[in-house]
Amino acid sequence: MMYIGKIKHRIEKLCCSPIEVFVFHAVSDNFDERENKRVDWLQTADFEGRILSLKEQYRFISLDEAYHKLRWQWFRMRRYAVLTCDDGYASVLGVLPFLERERVPVTLFVNPKYLDGVSKRDGYATTPHYITREQLWMLDTRLVTVGMHGYRHDDATRQSAGEFEESVNRCVEILRTHPRYIPFFAYTWGRCNDMTQRLLKEKGIVAVFADGESNYRFRQGIGRKVL
Secondary structure, eight states, rough: OOHHHHHHHHHHHHHBOOOEEEEEEESSOOOOOTTTGGEEEEEHHHHHHHHHHHHHHHEEEEHHHHHHHHHHEEEEEEOOEEEEEEETTTTTHHHHHHHHHHHHOOOEEEOOGGGGOOOOOOOOOSOOOOHHHHHHOOOOOOTTEEESOOSSSOOGSSSOHHHHHHHHHHHHHTTSSSTEEEEEEGGGGGGGOHHHHHHHHHHTOOEEOOOOBBBBOSSSSSSEEOO
């Protein structure tokens, strides 16, 4: 069976160009250690340069469109890329005009707990400013979609089934009223297990990883690479 699976994967690679999904976090002109971890930060000019470079190689599409292509498109010769942003840092608002000009869609994966503008991550050394609920709900544009990143920034594999389900339910309860909400769940640090995968599937929610993988067909979720 494993051998057959490898053959199928090779055939898919021949028939379909991969869809590359990229993730970024905070973007600003200058790094501030009180605000961000350097590993989660990009300088604005660097961010814009990477997007323009990718546009020369790929056509950017939304995550939802990519999902449907991975599920139903058997032959795919054109090269596509998707842009996603985790955590919901307020600094993302500063790059949206650039993405709008370049017609690059982006999916924001947010932790609803931090939308109140007050709450901070437990045990997080820096004090980032998060996008607020009011700011998020003002983003009613076809280039922005909104997905889930857990109610808080917790490791899903350290939660019980009940805790993880409660986190997902609270995300859905809060975000489903957003006009650009999509039922996609990006795992914090990409960490998941059989329990979390099973629960998302039961709820009809698409899993999104941080595994550095390219996407040829949809299997257990959508792989992502760091921008």
